[in-house]
Amino acid sequence: MKQDEFELAWLPELVYTGGRFESGVALLCDWSGRIAGLARASEVGDGKLVRLKHRAILPGLVNGHSHAFQRVIRGRTEYRTGKGSDDFWTWREMMYRAATRLSPADLYDASRMIFLEMALGGITSCAEFHYIHHAPDGVPYDDPNLLSKTVIRAALDVGLKICLLRVSYARSGFATEPNPRQLRFIEEDPQSFLSHADSLRAEVAKAHAGRAWVGLAPHSVRAVPLDYLRECFRYAEEHQLPVHMHVAEQPAEIEACMKEHKRTPVALLETEGLLSERFTGVHGIHINVEETRALARARSLVCACPTTERNLGDGIVPAELLFQEGVRVSLGTDSHTQADLLEDARELEYNMRLQKLERVVLNRTSDEPSALAASLFDSATRHGAESIGIRGGGTLEAGQAADFFTVDLHHPSIAGAAPEDLLAHIVFSLPASAVRETVVGGRMIIEDGHHRSEREIIEKFIALQKRLWS
């Protein structure tokens, strides 16, 4: 390694690379924020070395599914709303109460708050499934992408990379009365939706190449009729964009799809030829073996959001089935009731244990101490990157962006781990708070557990919550 091929060398105690932790190895970053490679500490000149004592470096976590604005209802929906029982649908009405009242400035403050929390927890990239487009009265803003750009700006200001999944939302549902609380989401005409997405794509590519990019997200089969869906997928195919869609989150959604299309959502996508390796079905809870195989054949992914899914009473992602059939699972913090992607990772496995009354369900091919943890960690990193359009991302390989985080090896949750079981300690026991540094594109956005703007971001958010709810 020549000394002019890198700009900076990070030297922690351990680096997670090639599926294991290596010691005495420095991570080299070039001037453009990419990884130049790894080198022995002795090969690196002292002037370029950043020593990180008691730290391990791991590839940055990738948040595959986020609704940033829902941070404003954290802790505000955990009570009985009426005489009947509560469920996803009663929660949704409460969520709409927030969605209908946020100004662009409010959305910025809420988004920065959750992006800050993500950064503090080791997340370096996030896919934002963004569906609030218009003013509260349903009238489009002069710039139809105002709010998409607001969320992008919030992520970039915090220092995260963002894949803005612009959502198409045409209707309340099949043969369903319009819901006035969805006024801000609706773009009935696929051509105008695509023209908005197209200008957003161009603007973002020009202004933020490599830091922000655009994908499409037809909201769900409920909210988007078939012709419209086809248009979205055609555009995404043409421009090779990631496509995400809520799929099989709730039984009622599947029933409605059976009524309209005589097929389940996944079966519909398959028979229409819409599944591809650029497609991610978000949730994928209520799917069967056949649907799973259809996803596997197309190399599509499923994005699971276990902390949200337990909060909303959605049910349990059939992770064993997905893993067995070779469907890659990515992870998202979704409604942000918690913002701890490793908790999501461990719940993939834990929910299987609770269903089967067994242990070590999702990786039985190896007796390496961290083999199962590595499978779950792939969901939080590599599969997330693949799902949101970062080719080969979620690793510390040369040529990839220098997106990573560090953990404190003396943190009480993982102290005493050996290199071979450190990843198991991290995946099963580390709270987000043990993340010490987060680096995105070679730039340190979290240093020793803090963000330089955190006080301002938090104070603005507290003021927003007061304004919204009191």
Next chain:
Amino acid sequence: MKQDEFELAWLPELVYTGGRFESGVALLCDWSGRIAGLARASEVGDGKLVRLKHRAILPGLVNGHSHAFQRVIRGRTEYRTGKGSDDFWTWREMMYRAATRLSPADLYDASRMIFLEMALGGITSCAEFHYIHHAPDGVPYDDPNLLSKTVIRAALDVGLKICLLRVSYARSGFATEPNPRQLRFIEEDPQSFLSHADSLRAEVAKAHAGRAWVGLAPHSVRAVPLDYLRECFRYAEEHQLPVHMHVAEQPAEIEACMKEHKRTPVALLETEGLLSERFTGVHGIHINVEETRALARARSLVCACPTTERNLGDGIVPAELLFQEGVRVSLGTDSHTQADLLEDARELEYNMRLQKLERVVLNRTSDEPSALAASLFDSATRHGAESIGIRGGGTLEAGQAADFFTVDLHHPSIAGAAPEDLLAHIVFSLPASAVRETVVGGRMIIEDGHHRSEREIIEKFIALQKRLWS
């Protein structure tokens, strides 16, 4: 309130008292470490005031079930151990590998580590279900209570209160060959067990009154034959001690009990007249309506340990049934795969949501924003205190010990909460790391997120893990 009736007044932004957060109120503590009452800030002389900016004070969490030494196997059992599937019983063999090799000094170092983590997470009292009594070869130490006292010393040195539940363990199981890995646990004769417990009780009462105390824990119906059980319960009744027992954690344990006694464990305890309000059944996962009602009639408690139970593949505590029938549920971190009692609290509710595909299951009687959270918080505080023998504990009422913790109201996980939904934010979204101060008996053991001995405790533990496993 006269100024000589208290020694110190803690003034945070909010105090959780009487089931709600009050502002502008100081918590008064007397010289003996008890709560003298609450007062308006203006009534308190400045010299006695400890101002806590951006903080809320809540009653200390009570950890109802702990095996401290199991901290040494955290992160070391998450892999395939053989050709068959893994479960609780294969995990137990791995756990025994640790239990068989710890010296008294090792046990001290491991115990301090987990007690430190508990203190950092707002836990002020812990019930240690302690079953390692003898040297590794099964020979009793000169002092049969050496290891019990070692664990007590570890808790007190960290600053926690501890209820040492001395475990009786007579056999491997009904009609089962002895397991050499259980040699350290076994005291075959109830009289010698009780005489050891009796001297421990006397010594602890003399040396550590109010900070440590003793209860009994017949390990399980598997490990303790009926006559022996009766002796234990008789002694506990005579001295009014808490009695804990593992109950219905695994289906195999119930099958064995059916074979030996023609009844389930709970039915056996009931027909033998052993249930009482001093009894806590730990786990209580595989129990039916009749058994639940038997527990309710006797005013017995169930201690649930959801983070451990999901890790071990034990199954889901039937929390809705227990709540409906009026059985108080306490919480324990048990194997310490995580040490975050609020995560245990939220899992009580979340596992119900995943089973029923509904929301807000465990408290449907109120539409107060924090009513459900308050029920879960009671499990982490009041019911824990009742279960381990702290009468009226787990509250900030006058006369109770000044055992409490603070949270940072500007922590990203709860920032923006209003007083009425703050408890819901805390129970559903706060990570243990947002705890800033922990105070036990009026003495601050965690200050601004740190313990004064944490560096030494962690370094000793890291050295222990190296010694044990490399």
